[in-house]
Amino acid sequence: MKKQRQNILIGQSGGPTAVINQSLWGLVSTLHGERAVRHLLGARRGVEGLLAGDLVDLRATGRRRWKAVAATPGAALGSVRKKPDAAECAQLLERLDELEVRHFVYIGGNDSAETASIIGGLARAQGRELSVWHVPKTIDNDLRVTDHCPGYGSAARFVACAFLGDEEDNRSLGGVKINVLMGRDAGWLTAASVLARTRKDSAPHLVYAPERVFDVAAFLGDVDAVVKRIGRCVVAVSEGVRDASGAPIGATGEKDSHGNLQLSGSGHLGDFLASAVKSRLGIKRVRADTFGYLQRSFAGCVSTVDAEEAFAAGAFAAKAMLKGREVGGSVVLEREARKRYRSRCRLVEVSKLAKATRPLDERFLAKGPDIARSFVDWAMPLVGDLPQVETLELERWSPRPRARGRGRARAGLC
Template sequence: MSELRGACIIGQSGGPTAVINSSALGVIRTALDTDCITRVLGAAHGIRGVLDEKLYDMGVEDAAELELLKYTPSSALGSCRYKLKDPDVDDSDYKRILEIFQKYDVRYFFYNGGNDSMDTCNKISKYMQKVGYECRIMGVPKTIDNDLNGTDHCPGFGSAAKFIATTCMEVHRDAHVYDTGMVTVIEIMGRHAGWLAGSAGLATWAGYGPDLIYLPETDFDLTDFLDDVARIYRNTGKCMVAVSEGIHHPDGSFVSEAKVSATDGFGHAQLGGLAAMLAEAIKMETGAKVRGIELSLLQRCGSHTASKTDIEEAYLAGKAAVEAAVSGVTDKMVAFLCKREGGYHCETILQPLDIVANIEKKVPREWINAAGNGVEQPFIDYVLPLIQGEPDALREASLPRFAKLKKVLTTDIDG
């Protein structure tokens, strides 16, 4: 295939992670070092930055600051939750994207995100093919939820899993200080897939973790839940519970009392308040002292417990996306193919955007115990390799030194 010369755009979308910027660096650094990519642009707040023509020139950034992206949590370029309409219904956004691509001679587009972001990537790719504009479009995976189809796991998940397991171990220690009874309920992110909540099982495996773990892959029964908690509390005087925010009744409705409080830009329920609700139910049932803890945003921005494996794989995903696009590939997402027997090994593969967008990968039922209140050893064996290693992050005055980007807009440079 003939060489395709032109600029590239990298955008970040959806919820951030501790390692999303490592993927961005993989794209930016590789693109800057690639001759046929004439300019590297960063979209401010994802696809919104393209639509609003708010594009940063990454070529004017200090190289040392760019390198710090590897250890800087959350989306350095800014994120968004913007849903593109079906182009057959309303193609105004797509026409605007094409206009910007043509203006800046953009021939490569890299979008770093989760399920909805891959949907955006897929729609843009199909539209560009339809109108005959040659632009190689690649998805770079990201989600702490670990629910992207077609890949062994997702960048961001390993670090979030490590944070959750570490925090559960620390809370477990604190909860066992006094000789009085106490129940602790920890609410963990995960709307439909329980990978994050299941990761609390690593703490139990290590000896200091939840007695009970509830994932959205199984129906939740409040009576059974209260019976489980009461039994353990009677026997030990303590009980620690990890629950996914997305646990649901048999009819599919969320247990969380906050389920109808709001939705995000893609129509997903904004969950929350589950730990407090369950804590109150336990208190009424047992009379015990109960603490409800919601990890909330901490689990996706906790770079101080980031997995070195996760950081390196996130960078690899971004790098692989650029290399594939330059070689002539388009309409794909970078994915991971891994083996764990005889030592962990991970390599990148490419998956069609069609099979990734809007399909959620869930925890296999056989990895959850029969009672639906814990995880089995295969889950532990799956996650353990992903949390390994400590980051070589720069610190100043014992505090993390995050990247400080200039974020110079192309409109300020080009006039």
């Protein structure tokens, strides 16, 4: 990249995260002042903007504003859920060629990696000089190869803070509380609920990841047992749980008032499970919350490590471009084997993160409806220090005869 000034084009794709703009700023801050970079462009709404020619000059805004954008959740360039087919990928390559783009960077999940991988493959086959880069993001943490994914730490932090508070709410008024969490095919976010456990018997008391078959009868038995033991119960359940036949829970034959069957972005699963607990276990106070999009967008709940790593992943890709030794790749995070948590970036082939996703590691699944203790050690550094919670664990006081005696003895000591 030393002789000729080159054009670089960046897009964001898929569901936004709290730190996806950090990755964008990691790229832009590294490339902004480089004379070797002729045009530093952004495509609005990912490949959609590239196809439509909806582009922006990423140098046309100042450092101060950029820093504020980086700290803002959501995709600043706009995002898209489009998975272009082969013909569209060929078109995209044409567009990149017309724009004389030397480096195409796609910030996104496994679908975005697939798009990037197809475009990269086409370019190679046609002998075009185009490097394709992929900077991973997802709150679901379901990307392969990488130890974990930028975006996950902040979403996991939201989940942990929600359960920390919900535990106190449930302790206050009792009953059963069911919280439905994002991650249709991977239990990483559902698992993050256990980061909120601060003492014996604190929430969540039951955790249902989508990697295990969900049986409604077994679930009711589990809830019943917890309520009998501690008088209340807080449940974490993935929106993607399925029965032995692979059917979504509560979906069989049950549709909403308009005849639609919808699980994500709806309160259906939570309402179904709450109804079941009420009617079949006869428990009166049962509530369900579906955390929904708050998990990925809530302002002011960002993990510092997550933000730093998202920035670092973008900056790493940018530096690799400037060095010119690599022909592109996906940036993955590696955890260094040391006592204090530290990660480093490295490059792998984009195709390695494309298509297939990564479920919650088997080692993190406990036998029953729970998450293994080892997950906490693994996940806590990504989430950062959590707000402190404390309870009054006082013994029952009774006026006489003992309490009065004690009171006097204590007074005497003063």
